[in-house]
Structures are given as structure tokens and as C-alpha cells.
Amino acid sequence: MGEKNSSKVLTTGFGIPVGDDQNSLTAGNRGPVLMQDVHLLDKLSHFDHERIPERVVHAKGAGAGGYFEVTADVTKYTKAKFLSEIGKRTEVFVRFSTVGGEKGSADSARDPRGFAVKFYTEDGNYDLVGNNTPVFFIRDPLKFPDFIHTQKRNPATNCKDPDMFWDFLSLTPESIHQVTILFSDRGTPATYRNMNGYSSHTYKWYNEKGEYFWVQYHFKTDQGIKNLTLEEAEKIGGSDPDHATRDLYEAIKKGDYPSWTLEMQIMTPEQAEDYRFDIRDITKVWPHGDFPTMKIGKLVLNRNPTNYFAEVEQAAFSPANLVPGIGISPDKMLQGRVFSYHDTHIHRLGPNYNLIPVNAPKYSPENSYQRDGFMRVDANGGSGPNYWPNSFGGPSPDSVYLEPPFGVSGLAARTLYTHPNDDFVQAGNLYRDVMTDYDRENLVGNIVSHLSAAQKRIQLRQTALFFKADRDYGSRVAKGLELDIKEVERLANMTNEERARATER
Numbered sequence: 001m002g003e004k005n006s007s008k009v010l011t012t013g014f015g016i017p018v019g020d021d022q023n024s025l026t027a028g029n030r031g032p033v034l035m036q037d038v039h040l041l042d043k044l045s046h047f048d049h050e051r052i053p054e055r056v057v058h059a060k061g062a063g064a065g066g067y068f069e070v071t072a073d074v075t076k077y078t079k080a081k082f083l084s085e086i087g088k089r090t091e092v093f094v095r096f097s098t099v100g101g102e103k104g105s106a107d108s109a110r111d112p113r114g115f116a117v118k119f120y121t122e123d124g125n126y127d128l129v130g131n132n133t134p135v136f137f138i139r140d141p142l143k144f145p146d147f148i149h150t151q152k153r154n155p156a157t158n159c160k161d162p163d164m165f166w167d168f169l170s171l172t173p174e175s176i177h178q179v180t181i182l183f184s185d186r187g188t189p190a191t192y193r194n195m196n197g198y199s200s201h202t203y204k205w206y207n208e209k210g211e212y213f214w215v216q217y218h219f220k221t222d223q224g225i226k227n228l229t230l231e232e233a234e235k236i237g238g239s240d241p242d243h244a245t246r247d248l249y250e251a252i253k254k255g256d257y258p259s260w261t262l263e264m265q266i267m268t269p270e271q272a273e274d275y276r277f278d279i280r281d282i283t284k285v286w287p288h289g290d291f292p293t294m295k296i297g298k299l300v301l302n303r304n305p306t307n308y309f310a311e312v313e314q315a316a317f318s319p320a321n322l323v324p325g326i327g328i329s330p331d332k333m334l335q336g337r338v339f340s341y342h343d344t345h346i347h348r349l350g351p352n353y354n355l356i357p358v359n360a361p362k363y364s365p366e367n368s369y370q371r372d373g374f375m376r377v378d379a380n381g382g383s384g385p386n387y388w389p390n391s392f393g394g395p396s397p398d399s400v401y402l403e404p405p406f407g408v409s410g411l412a413a414r415t416l417y418t419h420p421n422d423d424f425v426q427a428g429n430l431y432r433d434v435m436t437d438y439d440r441e442n443l444v445g446n447i448v449s450h451l452s453a454a455q456k457r458i459q460l461r462q463t464a465l466f467f468k469a470d471r472d473y474g475s476r477v478a479k480g481l482e483l484d485i486k487e488v489e490r491l492a493n494m495t496n497e498e499r500a501r502a503t504e505r
């Protein structure tokens, strides 16, 4: 198998040759075992400590290596070096995932899919940690832990719970756009190769002159979008729960390398100011009619990991890993995310997780004054200075890498989010204008099949939201659930607070 055992003599973890790996050291041929069987103790102890915490979300996933190639000149928008010329290639590592399930859960689950890309650039690692959906359920990071709790298991039964799932979503009307995508067949992609990836958030690009732009990333699959129907997903979930993981591995193994075309939406700050949708609101898209996409590159996956744990399980992505030329936007969800990933990686992998080969920069030296900590397994900065400023020739900051200054304003307060457009218009447009009759039929069927397991009052509250997005949409769900359509309409006409009160237990 591996190169490591090339000497062919089995050793302990400390390299000491082992004479017998089948029979413990015992007193007499039937035991008991002697405490001095250090090989047995070492082997059992290492096994006892094999598991690390799984990711709190996105625990089940598959990964692969490859490259990103630039196909258009974007230097007037960004000074990011890896995007600096047509034809330039950058090594990447990509991990796809489901969100709510555990590490052993089925790849076919109805769930958004994670689409995380690590670019190993000459200015350090840039992570774009997106999903296969252009929007999200919530727009405030304060809601994220509660939202995720409802997608996981009931604290008493330890089972998935449709009441929790729909209770939270129906009390969180801004989720309607993402819920509509999730319950379409796009909620169950056929494979990881057959789905798009999106930044979902708005990010900032800035150029050499210090001018900045708001951007959204769209990785469009070159394999074509393919989804599973509810029946297909349920069948595969039972018979082959790792189908998407295997599909990715097998395709790359046989040289059928999957690829995605990166298309960008780009907006000037002036255009953003009076734009009809809030560019900081991750529950909204920028309709392509307003901002057409521009093709700028190609992402190709052509290398399977040789060891899953080493590369995929230990991969640690973070929206905080940005390179000069790319910044975050004032989207408060994104602000929350730039804290959360580093924090969770320390819990999952330890404070030196940045030195694990899949996470370490490959094409720029790590020149920091960070030292020590658990599992600092490299030279730890050797004898060089461990503080700044110093006059011993240590690395120094260079202002050329600073992000240009940007303005922020406003009164600090915990205020209810308001914006002239409402949360239902884009979900309604998606239902009416983008979906086909077949899509709408499956959407309603998928919702009815899931929502029917929740309490009646929750069904009513959620169906009122579908109704607010589109009358036909809400009416068809109501019919499928055998709800009183008059009651649904009455709830739809209430404010969110009134609706919540009217449907309390």
C-alpha cells in the first residue's frame, strides 16, 4: 500500500521493530496479559484516541485536488495575484459536503451541499467556502446555532424532528427563498459533480488603484445540473448512502475530471447604493437580468486524496482566509463566519491546524511570530526572533498588502432588519418564472411529504409563507396537506408577530 512501510518490518509508533503482532504477551498460553506488553498497550491506546470531533455542521463530505485556471482579464477589478493573468493556474483542494447529517449520514439527504475551495496562492491560502445554493436561510449570525439545532436531532428522542425543523423555519420568514430551493429537486443533487457552487455572500474585490467592487461567485458545473427526485433520493439513501462520495472518487480515478466554469457578478459601490435588493442580505440573489455573469476561470479536479483522513477530514476552510485583492463585505452573516471557522478548527484540530499539510500554505512561506501550542510539529520558528518589532532581521509587515480604507457608519444597536423589498418576492419569482411545471409539481410534492409530519398549526404557519410568496404555490401545498385555504390566507395576511401568536401551542 503506502511508501512508509518500505523497510517491511512492522514497528511500534516509535519505530521499534515488532516480533509478533498476533499474540499478546501472557503468563502461560491462556493469559492473563502482562502489563509489560508495551506493544499491546501502545496499539490499544492509539486506537482509543483515533477519533477527532466531527465537524459541527458539514460532517459528511468528499474532497479532491486540482487546479484553477484564469480565462479572462479581471485585473481592473482585483489585484489578487492568482487572478493576475489569463492562463495562470493555481493548485486547489475542494471539499463537498451535506450540512445537517453526521459523518455517516447519506449523501442523498435533502440538504444544501457545501462547496469549499482552497486556493494555494503565492500570497497564502484563499478559501472560498460556499454552498450549492446562491442564498441562505437566515441573514443574521446570531440565529445560526438555533437554526442548526433544528436541522439536527431532537434533544429528547435523538431523532430528526419535523416539528423543530418547520417550527423554526415558519417563524423565520426570511428563509422562504432558500426553503423553496431546498425543497425543489435541487435539494437532492444527483452527485457532487452535477451541481453548481456559489459564494452566496457578496464579497469585495479591490484593484491596484484601491478601487473596490462587490462580487458574487458562481461555479457552474460543466457536467450539467442533475438532480434526484424524492423517490430516487430515498432509494439511493437506503441502498448506497455514500453514492456521491464514490462517484467523485471513481470519476477522477478513471480520468473523467469534473470541472466548473467560474462566472462572476460584479457591481460598483454606486450601483449597490440604490439597488433594489440589499447586497448584504444573503437571502437574496442579484437577478442575472440586472447583473449578467462574466466567465473568468475554470476549476478542474484531477487528483484523488491518497488518504481520506489526512486530506479531507483534516481540511479546514475559513471565510477569513482572504488574500490581498479580496475582502469581506458588510454582510453580517459573513462577519459572523469569519470568527466561527477558525474557532471551530481549534476545537476540532488544535491551535496549530494551519500546519497540517492540507491546510499549510504551499507557495508562500509561513513567516509569522506565532509559536508553540499543542502539536507544533515543525521547527517552531527555530532560533529566529519570536516578537515584532525586532532588529534581528525577522519578517516585517508591508503596507502594500493593506486593504484600502473603507467607510462604516450607523448607530450601534440591535435593530430589526428592514429593507424596502420584502422576503417573498424572489421566492415567488423563482416559483413562477424560473421553475417548469415539472419542477413545481415536484416542489409541492417534496414539501407535502416532509411538512405533513409536523403539527397542524406549524403546517398552517409555514403554508401561509408559501402563500405569501405565490398564491398558487401556497394553495397547492395547502391542498396537499388538506389545510383550510381560508385559514392559510388569513394567516398570510397577518404580520409575522401576529401569525406567530395565532399559531402558538
Ligand code: HEM
Pocket: 054, 055, 056, 057, 058, 061, 095, 096, 097, 113, 114, 115, 116, 129, 130, 131, 136, 140, 141, 142, 144, 198, 199, 200, 201, 282, 315, 316, 317, 333, 334, 336, 337, 340, 341, 344, 345, 348
Ligand atoms: C453565521 C453563519 C454560519 C456559521 C456560524 C457557520 C459555521 C460553520 C462551522 C462551525 C463549520 C464547521 C467547520 C469545520 O469544522 O471544519 C462550517 C462548515 C461549513 N460551512 Fe458554515 N457557517 C455559517 C454559514 C454558512 C454559509 C452561509 C455557507 C455557504 C455560503 C457555509 C458553508 C460552509 C461549508 C461549505 C462548510 C464545510 C467546509 C468543509 O468542507 O470543511 N456556512 N460552518
